[in-house]
Amino acid sequence: MSERIRNSILASKLMSAEQAAEIIRDGMVVGMSGFTGAGYPKVVPAALAARIGEAHGRGDRFSLNVLTGASTAPELDGELARVDGIGFRLPFNTDPTMRAKINKGEAEYMDVHLGHVAQQAWSGFYGKMDVAVIEVTTILEDGRLVPSTSIGNNKTWLDIADKVIIEVNSQQPLGLDGMHDIYFGTALPPHRKPILLTAPGDRIGEPYLRVDPAKVVAVVESNAPDRLGHFTPPDAISKKIAGHLVEFFRHEIRHGRLPPDLLPLQSGVGNVANAVLSGLREGGFTGLTSFTEVIQDGMLELLSDDTITIASATALSLSPEAVQEFVDRIDHYRSRVLLRPQEISNHAELIRRLGCLGINGMVEGDLYGNINSTHVAGTSIINGIGGSGDFARNGSLSCFVTPSVAKGGAISCIVPMVSHVDHTEHDVAILVTEQGLADLRGLSPKQRARTIIEHCAHPDYRPMLQDYFQRALQDSRGKHTPHLLGEALSWHQRFLETGSMRA
Structure with missing residues (x-):
């Protein structure tokens, strides 16, 4: 030593x-x-x-x-x-x-x-x-x-x-x-x-x-390695989610709202995030940058061939295979990776100035774009909000991604009302599932609801959501953000009692 x-x-x-x-x-x-x-x-x-x-x-x-x-x-x-x-x-x-x-x-x-x-x-x-x-x-x-x-x-x-x-x-x-x-x-x-x-x-x-x-x-x-898991290759659902988001970025470039090399990327951890990063490479994007919290396998791959030219983060979160690649080519990565304190990597002023594109996962989203990132059925914590809120509130574009269903279809990830709110509708611009992408910018609550149901809900749950929304339009006391308060969380209660959200 x-x-x-x-x-x-x-x-x-x-x-x-x-x-x-x-x-x-x-x-x-x-x-x-x-x-x-x-x-x-x-x-x-x-x-x-x-x-x-x-x-x-x-x-x-x-x-x-x-x-x-x-x-x-x-x-x-x-x-x-x-x-x-x-x-x-x-x-x-x-x-x-x-x-x-x-x-x-x-x-x-x-x-x-x-x-x-x-x-x-x-x-x-x-x-x-x-x-x-x-x-x-x-x-x-x-x-x-x-x-x-x-x-x-x-x-x-x-x-x-x-x-x-x-x-x-x-x-x-x-x-x-x-x-x-x-x-x-x-x-x-x-x-x-x-x-x-x-x-x-x-x-x-x-x-x-x-x-x-x-x-x-x-x-x-x-003398011990970091204990990090093996990342599995993106599955078909993750690839569909990535495809919708990559096509959306191309759309924004065509309309002049994003430059060809995008804006600095922030990406959460997990297979969907890795799939999005792989999709950017396969889509021919070059000269990208990242201002994020964690560099994981998908980002390291883009750094390896300079699809991403610089990545700023506060940690490396790599599988054992990626760690070996990192160590073997550490001189290459030293000029392309900067690790900072998290009070800088997650600083609101910097995220706003750089205009980061935030891409984060969620547990569930509701008809109006509120996001639950942390809890099961509103009471049991999974991991925590992490840095997703830092980027959702302050970035130029806040994207939340998830499969449309979980537990083999027993849970809909699009619900009438989220059981716990981590990100309010005011901080959410884009929702993406394998079913499609909902662009919520410039929409009123009722317009958001129709867009989310049409583009993001799973076909097994879409009629139930449409039925709830139509009855809420008719029977809710307020018509700005219609809800049936006695029924809004009944999907979660049904899951706890029966093991499925299906009626």
């Missing part, structure tokens, strides 16, 4: 994960690195979970408030949740064990726009941060830190935490050095200055994280 830990002062603080875990005590607020399963600490959380399990075995209380950039991996969320070590969690989670604890009411969870977390943490909304546990690639001679495969909220955690534990992961490639852009110019209102970024490839900061050496209480060695 001598080439990884080059600062003598910090090298003197080298200890085992078990020794570092002893620093963390019951009731502490702990900031962890990690964003979409990348760049999270690998060994300290496991040692901490073992310690918490032993404490609970003795009948002692031991629970933490855990803050991250976004989701992490089983070695962090899963291990700590398994021993009931997390009493409060934010801002995003994908771990099934943690999710079960949250939905059983055994842990508190705060779903937060990712672009808001840093400012709220600085303002003290989440309490004083006791300890930060941050994975890095290298500690330089002067004590600066080469970040890992994600940045997330690491800059903020290093700034506000009383104590810092650094994990140096020797499995992360040394070639990451130079791929990051850490901006130190943010401030709390009212002392803000404009962030001078006008193109996704602009560098506005420096390549390294800073930390006060006096705050560093432990340095721990690790």
